Amino acid sequence: MTTVDAAVPVRGAPCWVSLMTRDLRAAQDFYGAVLGWTFRPARLGDEFSVALAGGQPVAGIGALAPSLQIAVSWTPYFTVESADDTASRVRERGATVAVGPLRLGPGRAALAADPDGATFGFWEGQTLAWTVGRGSAPAILELRTRDAFAAAIFYAQVFDWASGQPGVCDVTYEHDQVIVRDGRDNVVAALRSGGVEAAPDPHIRPRWHVHFPVRDIEAVTAAAVAAGGSVAPVAPVTGGTGCQAVIRDPDGGLFTVSTP
Template sequence: MVERTATVRCVPAVPCWVGLTARDLTTAQGFYGPLLGWEFVPGPDRWGPYLRAVVDGVEVAGLSELGADWERPVAWTTYFGIESADRAADGVRERGGTLAVGPLSFDAGRVALAADPFGATFGIWEGEPADARPGDAPWTAEPGAPAWIELRTADPFAAALFYGEVFRWDDRDPGRFEVRYEHERVVLRSEDRSVAALRAAKDLAPHWEVFFSVPDTDAAARRATALGGRVLDGPADSPYGRVARLADAEGGHFSVLGP
C-alpha cells in the first residue's frame, strides 16, 4: 500500500496540477511507473477510473481513462490554481477563450476545462482551501514530479495577456508571484522559483507542455523507448536543464528535464 504524506496544494495564478487522459490506465501505469518512479493510488471515480501518481508520499499527477466513445487524443492537461473557478471561467469566455467542461465540484474543490483563444487547452482548479499558505510552491522538487510547465504558442505575449487577465496576475503579491522575461520566454515565478513559461513556437499546435524532473535525461529517453514510447526531440541542453521531448506508449506527449 502506498503511504501518502502530502498532496500538491492549489497555488493561485500558476500551474499546480497536471492530469493525463489515457486510453488504458494499465498501459499508462506500465509506462510512467518505471520511467518516473511513480506509485499509484485510487482517486475519485465519479467520472470514471482515476488514479493519482505518488512520489515519496506526495501526489504529483492524476491519470484518468478516456471513454470508449471519446475521440480526444491521449494528452496531458495543465491546471492553474485560482480562488474562484466560476470567476475564472467567466473570464475565459469574456476574453475569447472556450469553456469545454465545468466548473464542476469534486473531492478537492472545483475544476473546469478550457481552451485559450489560440487553441491551447488548460484546466482551472479552485482548491480547498483556495488560499495557499506562505511558502507553498506548486511542485515538489523530487525526481518524477512536474518541474516545469511551458506554453508553446505563436504569440506568447498575446497569450500572456489572456492568462494574466483570467488569473489576475497584476493583482498578486509581488513578494510571492512575479512575471518576468528571460531566455526569450515570459516566465512565471512563485515563491522565488521559476515554475512556468510562455514561449514562441510556430512549428507546433498551441499547447501546454509538461516537464517531469529526472536525474538523467539521456537515460530517461532510452528508458522511454524501451517501455514502448518514442523520443520526439532531444536530448538537448536548455537554459533550465537538459531536455528531451517524448511520447508515451499511447502517443501522449510530454518532456523530461534533468539537471
C-alpha cells in the same frame, strides 16, 4: 485532483498536472516503467489514480470517458478562487471552456483551451502540498505558443497574474521569454513564442509542455522506447544547462523529461 496534505497555493499558480488517457492500467504500466512511479487510488473514483515518486504525489492519471471528445494529453491545472468566474473570463476573451466547471471530490474543475488552442485546466478548492520544481514534481511548465506576449496577457487577465494584488503570480520578461513566478519567487512557468497553430507536428503546435526531472535521461528514453513509446532526439535545455527529450507515450500523450 485529490487532496492529501492540503495546502494553500498562490492564486493563479500551477497546482497539479494530470494525464487524461484512454487506458488507465496501460498508462500506469508505462509511466511506472519509464519514471519509476507507483500509484494509489484517487478519491475521484475508480478511473483516477495518483502517481507517487518516493511516496510523494507528483501527478494524476485519469481515464477519458468515451463520450468526451478530448485528445490524450498532459494538462496543467491552475488554482482559482471561483471556477465559475474563471470560466466566464476565459469565454469573454475568445477562448473555450471544453468541460465544466464540474464538482470533483473536494473541489471543482474545468478544462479549457486558450485562444491559440493550448489546453489547460483550473481548480477551485483544496490542493495537495505540491509545488512545481519541488522533489519529483514537474521541473517547470512551458507554454509554447505563437505569441508569448499575447498569451501572457490572456493568462494574466484570466488568473490575475501581475495584478499587484497580494497572493498572486508575478510576470517578467527574461531572455526572450515570459517568466511566471509565484509569491515566493519560485519560477513556475515559462511562455515562449514559436508554436504554430496549424502545424501538423504536435511538438510545435501551441501547447503546455510538462517537464519531469530525471537523473539519467538516456536510461529514461531507452525505457520509454522499450515500453512502447517514442522519443524525439535529446537536445539542450532552452535557455539553461542540462538536456531534455520529448517523449510520446503509447496512447499519444506528450511530455518532456529534463536533467537538472
